[in-house]
Amino acid sequence: MPNIRRVSSTPPPLLPQHIDTPDNTQETYFDFTEENYKLVNKILSKYPANYKQSGIIPLLDLAQRQHGGWLPVAAMDKVASIVEAAPSRVYEVASFYTMFNRTKVGKYFIQLCGTTPCMICGSEDIKKTIEKHLGIKNGGTTEDGMFTLLEVECLGACANAPMIQLNDDYYECLTPKTIVELLEACKEGKPPAMGKWGSLPMNGQVSCEGPLGKTSLWEILPPKVDPERFKDGKVDPASVKAHMSY
Incomplete structure (x- = not known):
């Protein structure tokens, strides 16, 4: 069966499948800016070299912000190339999370x-x-x-x-x-x-206090934690509650 690509100039939002538009095809060019490549490297540095795919979500978010609030296929392909994953692995992430817009949205x-x-x-x-x-x-x-x-x-x-x-x-x-x-x-x-x-x-409240304003919890004492608790970069999972002051 031939590979038939549907083309539309104004696709409805949140479609489960991709529809080509003049500014959103696999041939459309996308690359991170020089400044954003610094952030790309910073994001990838958080994960072991053999787990680059862990950076798919933050890299997609970075691409979306650079591209005006939405993700063209070319941006997803670029992320796939950077994390050394099949493009389909990136598509499934972008189509699952509603934080990613796969069609153009307003400013x-x-x-x-x-x-x-x-x-x-x-x-x-x-x-x-x-x-x-x-x-x-x-x-x-x-x-x-x-x-x-x-x-x-x-x-x-x-x-x-x-x-x-x-x-x-x-x-x-x-x-x-x-x-x-x-x-x-x-x-x-x-x-x-x-x-x-x-x-x-938008009604003048500071947060979510009631009509009488703030009536309790005037002082919130922060938990006492050891500021050196993570200095060696290691945390024992068995003691994580203590580290987090639970």
């Missing part, structure tokens, strides 16, 4: 949580607001390539529902008003900076 990739806690707190209203404001539907990308919207499963910020993940960052406690404000800030290239705890509730 701002909006992952909207639609799981139960977010749903009952208004994620459907947030989705409708995004769709109306940007003129796209779930799975779509704006014509200017600025935004992609995708509804996903739980992102683990249930206490501050409804929320979205915008590229690497979490924006939480959203309302139709604040999601529009966030989108407009992104259009200006000025998304709000992350809060103290690495996410940003």
Whole structure:
């Protein structure tokens, strides 16, 4: 049977199979930048020489960030070459983990949580607001390539529902008003900076405290650990709990 490759100019997201597009074929060129090759070598240095394939996930992530948030086949092939693995081994990793985008996404990739806690707190209203404001539907990308919207499963910020993940960052406690404000800030290239705890509730909270603010745990004493515990680079698995202060 001949090898027939399907060609499309606008493939839908998250397909289980690859579909060639003009900018995504096995013949498309990809290579890491000189600066990123320093990171490639740093990543590979973490693993024994005969276990280079352990670096597939971090190398794919590096390639995706270099390529504007998505992974062409050529980037996967480059990673396969570096770790000395069959390309299929890299394809199966890239297609399994949802952190990897195998089709082009917008500059701002909006992952909207639609799981139960977010749903009952208004994620459907947030989705409708995004769709109306940007003129796209779930799975779509704006014509200017600025935004992609995708509804996903739980992102683990249930206490501050409804929320979205915008590229690497979490924006939480959203309302139709604040999601529009966030989108407009992104259009200006000025998304709000992350809060103290690495996410940003859009209702003025610092983290996930209740309406009365912080009422307990005013001081959190760090566990006492031996700063020299890993100086020789070896850890006895039988004592790992003690090393981690469990």
